[in-house]
Amino acid sequence: xxxxxxxxxxxxxxxVEGQLIVGNRQELKQKVLEQLDGxxxxxxxxxxxxxxxxxxxxxxxxxxxxxIREQGGELRLSSLNDDxxxxxxxxxxxxxxxxxxxxxxxxxxx
Amino acid sequence: xxxxxxxxxxxxxxxxxxxIESAVEFVMSRCDSCRTRERRVSxxxxxxxxxxxxxxxxxxxxxxxxxxxVVVLSVGEGRLQATVRDHxxxxxxxxxxxxxxxxxxxxxxxxxxxxxxxxxxxxxxxxRGNEVTLVLRLDPGSALEGGAQA
Numbered sequence: 001x002x003x004x005x006x007x008x009x010x011x012x013x014x015x016v017e018g019q020l021i022v023g024n025r026q027e028l029k030q031k032v033l034e035q036l037d038g039x040x041x042x043x044x045x046x047x048x049x050x051x052x053x054x055x056x057x058x059x060x061x062x063x064x065x066x067x068i069r070e071q072g073g074e075l076r077l078s079s080l081n082d083d084x085x086x087x088x089x090x091x092x093x094x095x096x097x098x099x100x101x102x103x104x105x106x107x108x109x110x
Numbered sequence: 111x112x113x114x115x116x117x118x119x120x121x122x123x124x125x126x127x128x129x130i131e132s133a134v135e136f137v138m139s140r141c142d143s144c145r146t147r148e149r150r151v152s153x154x155x156x157x158x159x160x161x162x163x164x165x166x167x168x169x170x171x172x173x174x175x176x177x178x179x180v181v182v183l184s185v186g187e188g189r190l191q192a193t194v195r196d197h198x199x200x201x202x203x204x205x206x207x208x209x210x211x212x213x214x215x216x217x218x219x220x221x222x223x224x225x226x227x228x229x230x231x232x233x234x235x236x237x238r239g240n241e242v243t244l245v246l247r248l249d250p251g252s253a254l255e256g257g258a259q260a
Contacts (some may be wrong), residue, residue, distance in 0.1 A: 019131060021130065021160060022127050022130060022164040023127045023131055024131075035223045041259050052156065052157060052180060054157060054164065054222075055161055055164070055220075055223075055225050056218075056219075057165060058221055059217075059218040059221065062217070063218040065158065066218075077165055083149065083153045087157070090224075090228045091209060091210060091224065091225070092215060092222050093209040093215070096215060096216070104148060
């Protein structure tokens with residue numbers, strides 16, 4: 001997995017490439033927490049180039065969402081493929097996150 | 111059947127979570143059924159096996175790199191089967207709470223076994239609780255839309 005971080009106005013956009021799983025989840029967590037510590041509050045994580053996420057990856061997203069909310073911010077997710085949507089629906093995490101079709105929608109009005 | 115797993119496959123992996131992705135990819139590459147049953151296997155079996163390996167390494171072997179995880183895979187009689195065994199003391203799978211309940215939904219862990227049960231047709235443990243067997247039926251109409259509910 002690798003990820004690219006960019007800015008769009010006040011929003012930090014993180015585009016994940018590859019699987020988000022137990023072996024690499026801490027890299028993403030560390031990067032987002034660095035940005036949070038640096039004052040960023042609005043985050044979009046885009047999964048347009050992600051095949052699947054395991055339970056550890058889902059757990060990291062839950063943990064990050066909580067930490068961001070505690071700081072008065074918000075984490076949105078975008079571009080989930082059918083497999084990822086299935087995993088979010090099975091775990092009911094689709095009820096916890098604002099999930100948009102693509103990153104443009106996520107950035108809209110953020 | 112000309113399947114790379116027709117005669118079975120046994121892997122012994124070190125406890126190293128960095129190795130999980132490549133181990134799963136290796137298994138998928140060795141299995142003809144994994145390539146022909148696209149989403150059914152590529153999602154359900156792949157995620158189930160990833161979860162079983164992660165549980166074995168993180169909780170069973172408690173990150174101890176001196177302990178290994180043994181994976182036994184087979185294809186036959188219309189089913190794809192993986193058994194994952196660690197060297198831990200085992201656990202009681204019935205004690206794992208439902209992660210989709212409102213009081214658990216914001217927990218950052220506890221979804222691995224749930225996903226296995228949702229995505230595979232059968233999920234069973236040995237008495238000690240240090241060995242899990244995952245079964246995905248290859249006949250049409252099973253697993254993807256639900257899976258084991260035990």
